[in-house]
Amino acid sequence: MLCWLDGLPANALPPADRGLAYGDGLFETLAVKDGRPRLLQRHLARLAEGCQRLAITLDVSAVADELERFAARLGEGVAKLIVTRGDGQRGYAPAVNQPARRILLGSPFPAYPKENAAQGIALFPCRTRLAEQPLLAGLKHLNRLEQVLARAEWQGSEYAEGLMCDSSGRLIEGVFSNLFMVKNGELLTPALNRCGVAGVMRGLIIDLAASAHIALQVRDIDGHELPAACEVFVCNSLYGIWPVRRFAAQSWQVGALTRTLQRLLATAED
Amino acid sequence: MLCWLDGLPANALPPADRGLAYGDGLFETLAVKDGRPRLLQRHLARLAEGCQRLAITLDVSAVADELERFAARLGEGVAKLIVTRGDGQRGYAPAVNQPARRILLGSPFPAYPKENAAQGIALFPCRTRLAEQPLLAGLKHLNRLEQVLARAEWQGSEYAEGLMCDSSGRLIEGVFSNLFMVKNGELLTPALNRCGVAGVMRGLIIDLAASAHIALQVRDIDGHELPAACEVFVCNSLYGIWPVRRFAAQSWQVGALTRTLQRLLATAED
Numbered sequence: 001m002l003c004w005l006d007g008l009p010a011n012a013l014p015p016a017d018r019g020l021a022y023g024d025g026l027f028e029t030l031a032v033k034d035g036r037p038r039l040l041q042r043h044l045a046r047l048a049e050g051c052q053r054l055a056i057t058l059d060v061s062a063v064a065d066e067l068e069r070f071a072a073r074l075g076e077g078v079a080k081l082i083v084t085r086g087d088g089q090r091g092y093a094p095a096v097n098q099p100a101r102r103i104l105l106g107s108p109f110p111a112y113p114k115e116n117a118a119q120g121i122a123l124f125p126c127r128t129r130l131a132e133q134p135l136l137a138g139l140k141h142l143n144r145l146e147q148v149l150a151r152a153e154w155q156g157s158e159y160a161e162g163l164m165c166d167s168s169g170r171l172i173e174g175v176f177s178n179l180f181m182v183k184n185g186e187l188l189t190p191a192l193n194r195c196g197v198a199g200v201m202r203g204l205i206i207d208l209a210a211s212a213h214i215a216l217q218v219r220d221i222d223g224h225e226l227p228a229a230c231e232v233f234v235c236n237s238l239y240g241i242w243p244v245r246r247f248a249a250q251s252w253q254v255g256a257l258t259r260t261l262q263r264l265l266a267t268a269e270d
Numbered sequence: 271m272l273c274w275l276d277g278l279p280a281n282a283l284p285p286a287d288r289g290l291a292y293g294d295g296l297f298e299t300l301a302v303k304d305g306r307p308r309l310l311q312r313h314l315a316r317l318a319e320g321c322q323r324l325a326i327t328l329d330v331s332a333v334a335d336e337l338e339r340f341a342a343r344l345g346e347g348v349a350k351l352i353v354t355r356g357d358g359q360r361g362y363a364p365a366v367n368q369p370a371r372r373i374l375l376g377s378p379f380p381a382y383p384k385e386n387a388a389q390g391i392a393l394f395p396c397r398t399r400l401a402e403q404p405l406l407a408g409l410k411h412l413n414r415l416e417q418v419l420a421r422a423e424w425q426g427s428e429y430a431e432g433l434m435c436d437s438s439g440r441l442i443e444g445v446f447s448n449l450f451m452v453k454n455g456e457l458l459t460p461a462l463n464r465c466g467v468a469g470v471m472r473g474l475i476i477d478l479a480a481s482a483h484i485a486l487q488v489r490d491i492d493g494h495e496l497p498a499a500c501e502v503f504v505c506n507s508l509y510g511i512w513p514v515r516r517f518a519a520q521s522w523q524v525g526a527l528t529r530t531l532q533r534l535l536a537t538a539e540d
Contacts, residue, residue: 003285011284011285012282012284013283013285013290014282014283015273015280015281015282015283016271016375017290019290020289020290020352020354020373020412021414022413022414022415022417023293023412023414024414024418054419078360080360082291090377090380091380092414092418092420092421092445093421094421103290105285105286107360110360110361128405129403129405131401131402132402132437133399133401133416135398135399135416135419141415142291142292142293142415143293143413143415144291144292144293145293145324145406145411145413146405147292147362148292148294148324148362148364149405151361151363151364152363152364167402167403175362176361176362
């Protein structure tokens with residue numbers, strides 16, 4: 001596995017790192033194609049916001065350069081960037097202005113079945129709920145035990161993703177995806193101000209919808225609204241858009257708006 | 271820093287560890303005195319419960335042996351044991367029956383002021399709330415960003431600890447301690463079935479109170495109940511019991527029951 005630590009090839013991490021001790025950090029998962037990191041500016045913008053909210057000191061322009069060099073070396077696959085607050089002493093108190101540690105891990109592109117994007121997927125109904133924590137909502141931070149528990153709820157290939165609600169029963173996201181639906185001709189995606197990860201692909205789709213004059217609302221969506229949806233899809237920055245064909249007793253055809261967005265995405269990606 | 275990886279001296283961690291990637295693991299912080307880990311059986315029991323709830327495969331008896339050897343080598347100080355699910359591939363899905371990784375870190379005993387236990391401390395009112403997640407409540411898992419945010423709320427030595435409430439305003443715990451109070455002659459400590467860490471020292475104090483026929487309730491405690499308390503203290507397995515002398519506009523004398531428990535603790539610890 002290709003691995004860089006603070007810009008240099010490495011195969012090991014200092015054991016006092018606060019990323020390990022407390023999950024005190026953030027990550028980004030970037031598709032790498034033709035030696036280039038895709039959607040780089042969007043990933044960097046989210047990372048910068050996360051660092052600002054967690055008061056992690058990171059030189060984002062240096063990270064941009066590092067990601068480009070790493071992607072050139074990787075060629076094709078996935079670049080996972082982990083940013084931690086760096087080494088800690090005992091105790092939770094964070095050192096002030098300590099420069100963040102960057103860990104870059106390269107891996108092959110996941111072997112997603114082609115049918116997922118073409119014919120759609122079945123969504124597993126996860127029992128694991130997302131706790132509501134506004135201070136961390138939206139961030140792609142390293143505290144991901146809820147996702148680990150949710151992903152462990154199903155095995156096998158029948159379900160390509162799982163749907164997670166918050167503790168109040170609102171629809172939030174997939175385990176590793178964001179969620180969209182179409183209702184009354186309008187695109188809807190859950191507000192992520194209490195929990196959830198504000199995905200880079202979600203942001204791109206919101207912008208594409210605006211450019212194409214597709215009505216879109218970002219709002220709280222109760223679980224009971226799902227049956228009234230006429231299209232449902234999930235998205236992330238690796239696979240793009242997967243239509244949802246089935247969830248519990250509910251089933252959908254792949255809808256026209258979903259197809260439109262898949263097409264817009266195919267030409268829009270940087 | 272003394273560091274062992276899976277029972278052997280090491281100074282680095284594999285970067286694909288799921289403890290770093292997702293906080294997918296647990297930890298224990300043990301006082302080491304005269305070459306022995308204190309309250310070892312209680313720490314191991316909590317660790318075993320955590321592994322069972324997170325489906326992490328750990329040979330707890332091997333860990334006991336490892337901790338005893340590590341403590342003998344360390345002599346005096348703090349042994350921090352981190353248990354992770356081990357290395358991961360890309361994605362949240364945990365491998366089944368993968369043996370856990372053990373990381374042991376030794377550090378000197380913290381230089382807590384002697385007055386903390388003798389005269390009591392001031393408690394900072396943290397604004398950071400604990401999210402309610404029953405699936406993780408009570409566990410000492412590696413997802414600790416809430417504690418990092420809470421601990422960053424104050425600097426300096428005026429406050430030795432901070433008090434955290436859950437998102438509904440119930441009293442839960444300190445940032446690195448559990449909370450007790452005395453009200454109407456009865457010992458109270460918050461129920462930890464929605465959030466919080468069920469500390470080893472908390473468990474010992476509950477047992478000591480039972481042995482000494484001190485009435486005790488573990489229950490939800492609303493923030494508004496604090497002013498009615500006649501004694502308040504915090505505890506953890508490193509420092510034992512610190513009386514709380516001040517919180518916001520509230521102040522207390524060190525009470526008789528707090529002193530009794532400090533005395534019981536001094537003779538009870540293994």
